Every structure is written in C-alpha cells, then in structure tokens.
Amino acid sequence: MKVYKIPEATVMRLSIYSRYLHQLMDESVETISSGEIAQGVGVSSAQVRKDLAYFGEFGTRGVGYKVEELYGHLMKILGLDRKWNIIIIGAGKLGSALALYHGFADRGFNISAILDVDQNKIGTKLGDVEVENLELLEQRVKEANVNIGVVTVPASVAQAVTDKLVEAGVKAILNFSPRVLRVPNHIVLRNVDLSVNLEVLSFNLAFNK
Amino acid sequence: MKVYKIPEATVMRLSIYSRYLHQLMDESVETISSGEIAQGVGVSSAQVRKDLAYFGEFGTRGVGYKVEELYGHLMKILGLDRKWNIIIIGAGKLGSALALYHGFADRGFNISAILDVDQNKIGTKLGDVEVENLELLEQRVKEANVNIGVVTVPASVAQAVTDKLVEAGVKAILNFSPRVLRVPNHIVLRNVDLSVNLEVLSFNLAFNK
Numbered sequence: 001m002k003v004y005k006i007p008e009a010t011v012m013r014l015s016i017y018s019r020y021l022h023q024l025m026d027e028s029v030e031t032i033s034s035g036e037i038a039q040g041v042g043v044s045s046a047q048v049r050k051d052l053a054y055f056g057e058f059g060t061r062g063v064g065y066k067v068e069e070l071y072g073h074l075m076k077i078l079g080l081d082r083k084w085n086i087i088i089i090g091a092g093k094l095g096s097a098l099a100l101y102h103g104f105a106d107r108g109f110n111i112s113a114i115l116d117v118d119q120n121k122i123g124t125k126l127g128d129v130e131v132e133n134l135e136l137l138e139q140r141v142k143e144a145n146v147n148i149g150v151v152t153v154p155a156s157v158a159q160a161v162t163d164k165l166v167e168a169g170v171k172a173i174l175n176f177s178p179r180v181l182r183v184p185n186h187i188v189l190r191n192v193d194l195s196v197n198l199e200v201l202s203f204n205l206a207f208n209k
Numbered sequence: 210m211k212v213y214k215i216p217e218a219t220v221m222r223l224s225i226y227s228r229y230l231h232q233l234m235d236e237s238v239e240t241i242s243s244g245e246i247a248q249g250v251g252v253s254s255a256q257v258r259k260d261l262a263y264f265g266e267f268g269t270r271g272v273g274y275k276v277e278e279l280y281g282h283l284m285k286i287l288g289l290d291r292k293w294n295i296i297i298i299g300a301g302k303l304g305s306a307l308a309l310y311h312g313f314a315d316r317g318f319n320i321s322a323i324l325d326v327d328q329n330k331i332g333t334k335l336g337d338v339e340v341e342n343l344e345l346l347e348q349r350v351k352e353a354n355v356n357i358g359v360v361t362v363p364a365s366v367a368q369a370v371t372d373k374l375v376e377a378g379v380k381a382i383l384n385f386s387p388r389v390l391r392v393p394n395h396i397v398l399r400n401v402d403l404s405v406n407l408e409v410l411s412f413n414l415a416f417n418k
Contacts, residue, residue, distance in 0.1 A: 006416070008409055009218040015408045016400075020389070041389070042398075078408050079415025086407070093309055097302035103387055103404040108411075148410055172410040178312055180229070180250075188413045189251075191225075192406050195312040197399060198295070199224045199287050200217055201357055201381040202317075204397045206288025207215070 010051045014074050016041050017048070021071040033064035080108045085144050087170070089161050090152035091116040091124075091131045094176055098150060099126035112144035134161075141168035148172045155179040219260045223283050225250050226257070230280040242273035289317045294353050296379070298370050299361035300325040300333075300340045303385055307359060308335035321353035343370075350377035357381045364388040 020040045024032060034052070038045035052058055052070075055077055059065040075081050086104070088095050091114050098104075099114050114126055115134045124131050132140070140146065149165035151158055151173060158177035165173060172188040175181050183189045229249045233241060243261070247254035261267055261279075264286055268274040284290050295313070297304050300323050307313075308323050323335055324343045333340050341349070349355065358374035360367055360382060367386035374382060381397040384390050392398045 006412075007218060009216060011409050011412045012405050014412075015402070015405045019402075023389075077412065077416065079411035079413075080408065082415075084407070084411050084414075093302060093306035097306045098403065100302055101403055103402060104407065107404045107408065109404065109407050147414060148407065150407075171414055174406055174410060180232075188410055190406060190409055193224070193228075193312060194307065194310055195316045195318060196221050196224045197383055197401050198293070198313065198318050198357065198359075199289065199316065200220050200399055201383060201397055202288035202293050203215075203220045203223075203286065204288075205293075205356060205380055206291075207286065 006054055010054060011078070013041075013043065013047070013051050014078060017051070018071060018074040018078065018080075021067050021074065024067050025071060029067050031064050032067050032070075034059065036064070082108065084109050084148055085112040085146045086110065086148040086150055087112055087137075087140060087144075087146045087165070088114045088150045088152060089116075089134070089137070089165070090154075091118070091121045091126065092152060095150075095152040096126050098152065098176075099129060109148075112146050113140040115140070137161075137164050138168040141165065141170055146170055148174060150174045150176070151181075152176045215263055219263060220287070222250075222252065222256070222260050223287060226260070227280060227283040227287065227289075230276050230283065233276050234280060238276055240273050241276050241279075243268065245273070291317065293318050293357055294321040294355045295319065295357040295359055296321055296346070296349060296353075296355045296374070297323045297359045297361060298325075298343070298346070298374070299363075300327070300330045300335065301361060304359075304361035305335050307361065307385075308338060318357075321355050322349040324349070346370075346373050347377040350374065350379055355379055357383060359383045359385070360390075361385045 017037055034048040035045040038048045058070055058073055086109050088099055088111060099111055111129050114129050114131050115137055116122060116131050117134045121131045122133050147170060149170040151161055153161050155177050158179040159181055162173055162181050166183060166187055173183060175191045181189060226246055243257040244254040247257045267279050267282060295318050297308055297320060308320055320338050323338050323340050324346055325331060325340050326343045330340045331342050356379060358379040360370055362370050364386050367388040368390055371382055371390050371392060375392060375396055382392060384400045390398060
C-alpha cells in the first residue's frame, strides 16, 4: 500500500472545497476569501489556507481566490480533470446503491461494468449498466481500460476478487468489505467501513461532552 | 458544527486499530508493539504512537501494548463502550444497504427505526426492522432515545428532514445526501459523500505518478 505524502484528510477537504466552489460558480460568484470558503464548508480559515498551501500559492493577498481558477486547480490536483473507469464487483444492496449513485458521474467516474455471481442478478439493469457474470472480470477490465475496482462482495470472497482485479490490471481498489485486504505495493488501496462514519459521531458525542 | 480537537483522520485510524486488535484477540495474541500494529493496518509506527499519544500513555517501553487493554481503551475513546440508537431516514437502495449492514450492530449501533414516505416501502422489512411512515419521526426518536439520525433522502428534502431530526432531539446527523446541511452548534454533523472515497484514489493515481 502506498504511503501518502499529503494527509488523506486534506484530500477529502479539497474534494469538499471543490464542490463548494462549483456551487459558487453556479451562483456566478467570481472571487472568494479563505474565510468565506471556511465558513461555507465548516472548517477554520487557517485550515483552508494550510490545505491549499500544500500545492503552492493560489490566492492574491487582500483579494482572495478566483473561484473558477481555484476550482480548476483543485479538480486537477484531485485527478478529476480526466475520466476514470470503474468496475463494481458485487451487485447486492450496497453495490446497487453505488451503481445508481449520481455523484460518481458528476465527478468523472464512469461505471464500466458491474459483475456478480448470482444468476438472479445477472442480466438485470442498474441504471444504464447491465449486471454481468463475474467470469467477465478480466475481459471487462482490459477492454474498458478500468483503473479502479470497487469491491462490495462478502468478506469470504473479497481477497480472491481483489487478486483477480489486480491481475487484470486495475491500479486502485476501493474496498467496502469488512476484510483487511492484501495488495501489491504498486496498488492504491482504500478501505471504506461504513460504520467508521458513525464512530466519528459516537467519538464526538462521547468525548466532547 | 463542532470543531474537533482531535483530527478526524486520527479518530478514523483509532477505529481501524480497534478492529485489528479485536482480530488479534480472536487469535489469542496478548501483546503487540506499535510497529506490529502499524504493519497490520498499513500506516507508519510513528503514526500509531502519535495517534495513541493524544489519549495518554498506554504501552510499556520494550514490551508494547497489552492487546485486550488497548482494545478496551480505544473502544471507550470511540464511545463504543455503550449502545447508540440510530434512525435511518430514507429506505432507498442506500438506506436499505445501511439498514442491512452487519458492521453497525458489531460496533454497538442499534437501528431503532427506518422511515420513508413511499407507500410501497412502508410495511416492508429490512432485516428485523420494518420501514415505517416518516410521520412517526418524532415519536420514534423520543421513545427509543435515538442519538444519531442517518439521512439518505434526496437532496431536495434533506434539510427539512434534518430540521425535524434536530427538533425531535437527535444529537448527531450522518448525512449521505449531496446537500450541504445547516444544523445548530450543539449538533455533531458528518457529511458522507461516497464519491470522496473514489477521489482519494484518483488523487493518488494522478498525484503519486
């Protein structure tokens, strides 16, 4: 697994800033200060400046940031100035929710294929994409130049599916299964445990009393 | 929105450490070094020590940490030494996936109720919990002493639902809708945008080349 030089929390905030800037562009706002960005997304303005400073100087002192320019910079930093092809393995409730999630296409993520082993699911449609047999994994990854594999299968088969994705040539894995996965060093792995989100809340409810 | 003194990324790592320690307990491992924890979860050992140092001294130099003791400490820090009652608003694909997600109960989160406005969904069962009419929101929050509201409704109604949750007495909101929500200062709010997870990957694929 790669070790990130930029803190992951910073990357996640950049993502949030970019959405806020996009909203401002829709409202025809042309310039904005770090304080206004901070207020808009609910962090401190020092945090905004620190996050942006990782990537060089964007703003002009006393004037602030040009909204459209900063948005363009952030999207480029996030790797969102291009399209990414993703494949979803597992068409259960979570895989289906992800397949139908509008937010992905808006940010440049294109769902190339959704695979499952369940004959009752194969052939059904999730949005515009038909659920296909897991046996097509290698073929779909190669022909669509898929960069990112999303794993939403049961824990017992998660490692096997991940190994197949890596062999087929994906460069990054987003793992929703509760299994700790092993991947080669050149693969970017991110584990999403949905209950972690609840734990950030329980921590704050318990700790900040 | 509350400003956290402990970085959110630290809280998320504590959650991951605690899961790894639990796995070690199942394997009857009694002591562990920060280096071993680091290797097990894929961060640096300096990071592990720094994260744990926020909460005082746990380990013994040269001996490491007692697995069960550290696990207990972490669970307490995360607020997981108690049960939390949650209510899910919205029984669409995502709400259903969350309702059926086994990871929540394992970590002490109990789904008290799932509400929707869709007559086709009301009365159906998701696991052990029946989908009920949104009109029951206040009653269900109060009678079950619900602490956390999970919002998986369309953006257009997310703020209205959130206002109702706050009025009914929840202390924290986990928002899966793409809408930026406003909540009073005493409410802990966490926005989950599922595409942010993909963006951490696209950032690393684009940036670390």
